[in-house]
Amino acid sequence: MEKKKPSGLALIPFLVFVAFYLISGIVLQMNGVEMAFYQIPSPISITLGIVVAFVMFKGTIDEKVNSFVSGCGDENIIIMCIIYLLAGAFAAVCKKIGAVDSVVNLFLTYIPVKFITAGVFIISVFLSTASGSSVGTILALGPIAFELSVKGDLNSALMLGALVGGAMAGDNLSLISDTTIAATRTQNVQNKDKFLMNFKIAIPAILLIFITYLIAARPTSDVPLDIGTYNFLKIIPYLFVIIASLSGVNVFVVLMSGTIIASIIGGFYGAFDGLISLAQTIYEGFTSMTEIFLLSMLTGGLAHMVRQAGGIDWLILKIKKMIKGSRSVELAVASLVSLINLSVANNTVSIIIAGPIAKDLSNEYKVDPRKMASLLDIFxxxxxxxxxxxxxxxxxxxxxxxxxxxxxxxxFAWYCFALAIFALLSTFLKFSNAKNEWDFENDRPMELASNK
Structure with missing residues (x-):
């Protein structure tokens, strides 16, 4: 497929994907189906859009296949997918050895009962940051959080809001979450650099909400805590991943090393029945990422076809009409990823779709791609x-x-609202900007280019 002139019609395959996802979810919701928007796997929804693209775009079948496969095999897409697999393996092994339970029990052991809501918030922040999974954090802490709210005569919606807010805070900050991986790969920036920029925006919001919970969310009665045991050694893999990532170690090395460390600790405590059991656990981690793996690859293929047909260029032209400077570029990207997320209810998918557009705008208007990655993930x-x-x-x-x-x-998802406020403020006050400027010619931080 030869690259065409900008055309809004070329966006139809994407719109079909979004419309099918929305309509099917709404219909299932109206029929009382639980988790309605997640009943039809997202790779199936995106496949429908791909079929539409093959039918409506001009060119031979071979040209369309080549265009689609080129998008699927894009370097950033492949790197992203491999990191997903490694992150899945790390999470699965850590869960198997009891690392999640140890984190929860460690925090509950030392948190005063009267500060339990703030405690649940902080536990979920740490666990989600360490594991890279907001859903996994909610699944692990959800039963405990609700039980604590009932026993402490607390507003259960408030307690669950603290849990969800903390989980999203960790998901956003995590160096190994799928949202971080998608945001950094689409903007071609390092996880560490994106984290440092995110940190300046998220930490004020976390501290504000933590203090709010300390003051306004105390239980009216003593909460009897049934706390299990914890083993600090089992928490070491999480600490290693966080410290190594912040130290700038390659993410592949970080995740493989973290998995090996967790495997050794698990073997010492008899978590695995030999190497076969360990291998099966690692593979379970791989398969747990199948949906996001396929979705990323298929979305990359469809996005390339849409770009070749002029759809992305048309959308960028429309966005440009609203842009008057770097500040409006940041606001436009924040709005775009937010609207997509409202439609598809999946933050990683939203970033994968909006990411290439954000990168183009970043290059043209000389907006730091680290800030773009941060805004994509945050919103x-x-x-x-x-x-x-x-x-x-x-x-x-x-x-x-x-x-x-x-x-x-x-x-009661107070943290999400606080984060939105601080993120918007960062576009006006620039307090999250990196100290070193971005070298757009070489597409890397200026200090790295000058030290070459």
Whole structure:
């Protein structure tokens, strides 16, 4: 397929994907199906858009196949997919050895009962940051959080809101979450650089909400805590991944080394019945990432076809008409990823779709791609944490046995709203900007280019 002139019609395959996802979710929701928006696997929805692209775009079948495969095999897409697999393996091994339980029990052991809501918030921040999974964090802490709210005579929606907010905070900050991987790969920046920029925006929001929970969310009665045991050695893999990532170690090395460390610790404590059991656990981690792996690859292929047909260029032209400087570029990207996330209820998918557009705008208007990666991740996580049809709120609500609806949790996802405020402020006050400028000619931080 030869690259065509900008054309809004070329976006139709993407619109078909979004429309099918939305309509199917709404219909299933109206029929009382649980987790309605997640019943049809997203790779199936994107496949429908791919079929439409093959039917409507001009060119021979061979040309369309070559264009699609070129997008699927893009270097950044492949790197992203491999990192997904490694992150899945690391998470699976850590869960198998009891690292998640150790983290939870360690925090609960030392958190005063009267500060339990703030404690749940901080536990979820750490666990999600370390594991890279907001959904996994909610699944691990959800039953505990709801039980604590009942025993402490607390507003259950408030407690679950603290859990969801903390989980989204960790998802956004994590160096190994799928959102971080997608944001950094689409902008061609290092995980560490994106984290440092995110940190300046997220930490004020985390501290503000933590203090708010300390003051305004104390239980009215003593909460009897049934705390299990913890083993600090089992937490070491998480600490290693965080420290090594911040030290600038290659993400492939970090995740493989983290998995090896977790495997050795698990073997010492008898978590695996030999090497076969370990291998099966690692493979389970791989397969747990199958959906996001396929979705990323298929979306990359479709995005390349749409770009070749002029769809992306048309969208960029329309966005440019609203842009008057770097500040409006940042606001446009934040709005774009937010709107996509509202439509598809998946923060990683939103970043994968919006990422290439953000990169083009970054290059043209000389906006630091590290800030673009940060905004993509931040606003996708904000929206994901407050949409009542998103997986995070649906799962959290499910632990209440029908007593708390996802809609009731939304007003108490305080962290998401605080993060939005600080993120918007960062576009005006520039307090999150990196000290070193970006070298757009070589597409890397200026200090690296000058030291070459």
């Amino acid at each position: 996708s996580c904000i929206i994901q944490g407050i949409i009542p049809y998103g997986a995070q709120l649906l799962i959290a609500s499910g632990f209440s046995d029908g007593k708390v609806s996802p809609v009731e949790i939304v007003p």
